[in-house]
Amino acid sequence: MKPVKVGICGLGTVGGGTFNVLQRNAAEIARRAGRRIQIEQIGMRRPNPACDTKGMHVTADVFEVATNPEIDIVIELIGGYDVAYKLVMTAIENGKHVVTANKALIAVHGNEIFAAAQEKNVMVAFEASVAGGIPIIKALREGLSANKINWLAGIINGTGNFIMTEMREKGRDFQDVLAEAQALGYAEADPTFDVEGIDAAHKLTILASIAYGIPLQFDKAYTEGISRITAEDVKYAEELGYRIKHLGISRRTAQGIELRVHPTMVPQQALIANVNGVMNAVLVDGDAVGQTLYYGPGAGAEPTASAVIADVVDVVRTLTADRDNRVPHLAFQPGELSDAEVLPVDQIESGYYLRIMAVERPGVLAHITRILGDKGINIEAITQKQTEEAQVPVILLTQSVKEEKMNQAIREIEALPDIVGEVVRIRVEHLGQ
Secondary structure (H helix, E strand, O other), X not given: OOOEEEEEEOOOHHHHHHHHHHHHOHHHHXXXXXXXXXXXXXXXXXXXXXXXXXXXXXXXXXXXXXXXXXXXEEEEOOOOOHHHHHHHHHHHHOOOEEEEOOHHHHHHHHHXXXXXXXXXXXXXXXXXXXXXXXXXHHHHHHHOOOOOXXXXXXXXXXXXXXXXHHHHHHOOOHHHHHHHHHHHOOXXXXXXXXXXXXXXXXXXXXXXXXXXXXXOOHHHOEEOOOOOOOHHHHHHHHHOOEEEEEEEEEEEOOOOEEEEEEEEEEEOOOHHHHOOOOEEEEEEEEOOOEEEEEEEEOOOHHHHHHHHHHHHXXXXXXXXXXXXXXXXXXXXXHHHOOOOOEOOHHHOEEEEXXXXXXXXXXXXXXXXXXXXXXXXXOEEEEEEOOOOOOEEEEEEEEEEEEHHHHHHHHHHHHOOOOEOOOOEEEEEOOOOO
16 A cells, blocks of 8 residues: 655654654554555754664655645644744645644644645644644543543643652752753743743643533633742641642633643642652543543653554554544534633632741731631631741631632732732642542
């Protein structure tokens, strides 16, 4: 049977891994796909010393790959928004199927990309865009298709998880661990996307769309980073029986869909609390199956290449199927997507950890608890730490309450004359525990 010809655009870390695995496991992959998969052309700006491309058709112009009449599938691994978007749309316009690992591209432009693909009767596959080598998109889209998904929560950025793990295990400060993460290559020179939750929000946007059958709405995702978390917060969380993780959380409620990334305290015994280092994990709660956990490496050359090539195999298997007989991009048929509202963060409900710096003076604690009581916020635990200083940290855990009420309470607490600085707030989630 005639081989399926692919073009790889981008031969960096993931592109290089994809090239090498396709070459190394060619026979095994062909047995699975039913046809040989042949690398027809490579678009790259610079060579990758880990890849032997001798004798290969190589070009510096990725658009040449997208318009090459010999190519059936374009594998987009250049990253970013602008060039990648033009490349993918050009490939679709030229009747090519597309496989991509680009979470930012899918989260921001996925709706229009999928519409174009539907019109041209081609597939866009993007398993590698979320959680590297973990097949979470396939699990949500196909394995759990009988379920009404109630919620999902994930550690979906390895850099943030590495930082939080080091802070907990070694009592280190955020900036100290961030510098090490950069030295190890886990974090970029500009770590904003990782530590401020933007990368995780791209991925969460994709997962939530597949889980609930809603259009991609990255602009409505709430993001909060971990740069304000201190070693003291990590220690106090441990004393209370919790661990702090940088989670992406999405929940279906009667009012709408929650879509948020932020530092989160979870019980120490929760499975996701014990995912450490650069590993990723996604916990999904379905009405029929209950909770399922998907764990593994969220980045790296060959783990991510594993997901890229799995997508290529899926495309090859269904090349002859028309668009109405393929798995829909967002799990639900295009005409069946829901218009459920993505809720603003002040409408979500959560428990809260509060750290309040107060002047050590009689009556201060009573003022704080009165404000919380007036807002209908129930206190689960309260601790006043002893120090030699004139200011002492007051640590509170609250029961679940709407964020809007908590915001009002924090503003009033910060306005008290004996409160120093801003109140530190970390949301608390029990995740079915």
